Amino acid sequence: MKAPFSPYLTGIAPAIKRLIAILGERYEYVSILSTDSSGFRMSVGQRAVSVANATMMTERGNVVRVMKDGLVSEYAFNTFDPEHPEKTAEEAMKALDAQFEILKITGSEVYETGLLDDEPLTLFVEYETETLPETCDQEALIAELTEISNLTMEKGEGLIDARLNAQSTHISKMFISKNRDMRQSYVYSEGGLIPIAFKNGKNSFTNAGVSGRVGPELFRQLRDKIDDALKVVGELLDAGTIEPGEYDIIASPEVSGLIAHEAFGHGVEMDMFVKGRALGVDYIDKRVGSDLVTMHEGALCATNVTTYAFDDEGTPAGDVIEIDHGILKTGICDALSAKRLGTRPTGNGKRENFEHKVYTRMTNTVFDSGNDNLDAMIASIDHGYLLCGMRSGMEDPKHWGIQCIIERGYEIKDGKLTGKIVAPIVMTGYVPDLLGSVSMASNDREIFGCGGCGKGYKEWVKVADGGPYLKAKARLG
Amino acid sequence: MQDYLIELVKNAGADAWEINDVQKNGWEFYFIKHKLDQNRVKNTEHTTVKLFKKSADGQYLGSAVSEIAPTASKEEAETILKKLLFQASLVKNPVYTLNEKKEVAVKETSFDVSAIARNFIEVMQELPETDTEYINSYEIFVNGITRRFLNSNRIDVTASYPSSMIEVVVNARNEGHEIELYRNYTSGSCDAAALKENLKKTLLYGRDRLKTQMTPALGNMDIVLTTDAALEVYQYFANRMSCGYKYQGLSDYELGEPVIKDAAGDKLTITARASLPNSSGNCPFDAEGAPVRDLTIIKDTKAEHFWGSRQFASYLKAEDSFIVGNFEVAGGAKTSEELLGGEYLEIVEFSDFQVDPMTGSIAGEIRLGYLHKNDETRIVSGGSVSGNMHKAASGLHFSSETVQYDNYIIPAVTRLTLTVTGVE
Secondary structure (H helix, E strand, O other): OEOOOOHHHHHHHHHHHHHHHHHHOOOOEEEEEEEEEEEEEEEEOOOOEEEEOOOOOOEEEEEEEEEEOOEEEEEEEOOOOOOOHHHHHHHHHHHHHHHHHHHHHOOOEEOOOOOOOOOOEEEEEEOEOOOOHHHOOHHHHHHHHHHHHHHHHHHOOOEEEEEEEEEEEEEEEEEEEOOEEEEEEEEEEEEEEEEEEEEOOEEEEOOEEEEEOOOHHHHHHHHHHHHHHHHHHHHHHOOEOOOOEEEEEEEOHHHHHHHHHHHHHHHHEOHHHHOOOOHHHHOOOOEOOOOOOOEEEOOOOOOOOOOOOEOOOOOEOOOEEEEEOOEEOOOEOOHHHHHHHOOOOOOOEEOOOOOOOOEEOOOEEEEOOOOEOHHHHHHOOOEEEEEEEEEEEEOOOOOOEEEEEEEEEEEEEOOEEEEEEEOOEEEEEEHHHHHHOOOEEEOOOEEEOOOEEEEOOEEEEEOEEEEOOEEEEEEEO | OOHHHHHHHHOOOOOEEEEEEEEEEEEEEEEEOOEEEEEEEEEEEEEEEEEEEEOOOOOEEEEEEEEOOOOOOHHHHHHHHHHHHHHHHHOOEEOOOOOOOOOOOOOOOOOOHHHHHHHHHHHHHOOOOOOOEEEEEEEEEEEEEEEEEEEOOOOEEEEEEEEEEEEEEEEEEEOOEEEEEEEEEEEOOOOHHHHHHHHHHHHHHHHHHOOOEEOEOOEEEEEEEOOHHHHHHHHHHHHHOEHHHHHOOOOOOOOOOEOOOOOOOOOOOEEEOOOOOOOOOOOOEOOOOOEOOOEEEEEOOEEOOOEOOHHHHHHOOOOOOOOOOOEEEOOOOEOHHHHOOOOEEEEEEEOOOEEOOOOOEEEEEEEEEEEEEOOEEEEEEOOEEEEEHHHHHHHOEEEOOEEEEOOEEEEOOEEEEEEEEOEO
16 A cells, blocks of 8 residues: 555645745745654563654654745744744744844854755655554554563563564655645654563663564564574673774674764765865775775665655655775765755755754665675684674764774684674774775675664664675774 | 643543643754854744553553644544543553642743854854864754643643753864864853853864874773763763663662672762753753652662652652752762872763663773873874773772763763773
């Protein structure tokens, strides 16, 4: 079935167009993003259960973007009377005028920008889904999640809880300007099984996640995660600490995804080029990785939680090859930054929600597969680690430093896994060194969409990333 | 919030209910260098309704929560409430009761969003920048918030307060090399003097970052924290004293027992504060309508009161608890000067320093540090620190002087032993 577009947004569209026309009498460019996204989140554990009709992306509201004399201004609102759009127009103009007064008093100069492109474009997309969050049988879902939690507790040792998270969101977004009318609707879901263990004063946990641009039917897969999750949480309880040093590593697809995202993804977000905050601008057409490194970024390069038809600025989604066989080719760009840099936007202008500003943001960030297999990769290592599971990472676009906190490492000696496990691991280094050391890549790949991504320490959006197993050299601690 | 919505909630058939209504008037300014990238205003209202339903045998209390948009029609609101009631009936949590009406001291707070925003802009224009140490970009967020909370136990309280944030990126350069430092400050309104002082220091750190050598592999080393990174250390203890952590088995702390085993460092005392100067956490009632007040959480390293939401507090019989907005950590036995002796690595910039409150794992990549060893000071960068609070806490020392970071007062200097990875 198709995920139906919001009747509410359809209903207010004529009034939104009228609002644009009113504001158009004063401003040189006007566009409005309107959103109406609903969903639910359930958390089921042995000690507490919670249900909320809210996820990271549920929202209903509007944001007006206007341009005049080279200045970009925005007004976000969520009270709107479709019978009287002129009232909202008046409120928006009054509020922005009050800000201009402060800017005059403080003598603030404007970063002048040419008018945003507004080539005619009409789009109406309702992506396919098997089920919808709003019609999900929540009684059956809670029963299923409870049963999985109970089963996990029965099978596991030393567990204090087995939590199940399940959330599903039906997104509807409408972008309208003088020449554009773009509307899209899709469903994405994500879930996880989180066994938590306690032994000798030490806690351990893992999150076995599932995600996709699919409906709540996704949560059927959680039952299949029990055995793997229990194995990992047990390993973490008994894990040792790593002897700090530089090692040959094999990054699992999840860790490859973390490297793609943190090491390079943030480094080629081109709003950072505008600010002079990214080293990447000086490396276009230069080598930043080995021949085995090819990296894609874009809503269309994979199907996962952030695979949309257009971004929050009304730019159609894309698929960009950022690194081609080790050579940095280009970055990703929102519309405003593209105008400032004299390039084309790539469909990566995203907002946390209608209340927030647009930044250049990632969607799907993935390394291409290679021709090797995992067994051969392990056999090629004298002393190193197979790194699995991600906890967090932090970008450093200006210096290409990397910080990845990895859940666990399996020791490899003389081409074999020894059974020794270390956790957690801090992987640090210089990105071109890390990517330049990639010497093998497996012939498969996986993509993960359970995480969120911040810009600095704020502006949280959904992203997905992944890749194949990659062999490289890295500093671990 | 329209009155009819309150009536709809009252008549929805729930055994209990809560409404949280937040109106926000936000002013935002984004600058690249000192040129205005864009300006933004937001005028929003978010009304969140939580309905509770008891099981037929009275053993369980379920709840479900949803936002009801201000643009929702009456029919739409009724549909949401009906769904909430059904969802609440599916949830089987042990019974507890909502907060009762109590006296809440709501002080009239006077603030002007535009004046606060102007203060921030002017502070940024007055910084002592040079050709080699300067501001790359900054983002100013000032919100005037009015929050109203109502529940079925006759609580109906309203408070207004400002909440601000400024994100600043500082650059420093020499011939052929440029670095950046990132800062993110939260507060109630603009504390111009504190912000200026902190950014002046950051500009100096920027200059030093250009002179760094690679951090050597130091193995176990005394680490000194003198910035807001140290918050992670104290939040680890505060989080493990939360009712949610305790009830769900994630914390093994027991009332009257030490929170640090084999403690050989300073005695730890953490107190919840009803308010702190210019804190963004200054609201006289918590998210569930409970009045906030001063409350000792940890006293001389022993657990004294768990804090947190009504549900988990009720399960733990911490009946007089609430969700804490401000914390104060008391100073230690030695002065900052006394703590800054011997061999140690002072780290003033991490990419992201973390202490996991569940596992105790500590990790952070070093972006700028001062290594005091062999009677010399070297400026270092790169490598990482790692460890676990279960072990590191026993040797935790902190200064008698304290410093405020928004809703936390913590010791100005924190010293503990961790593992440092660097070049061999």
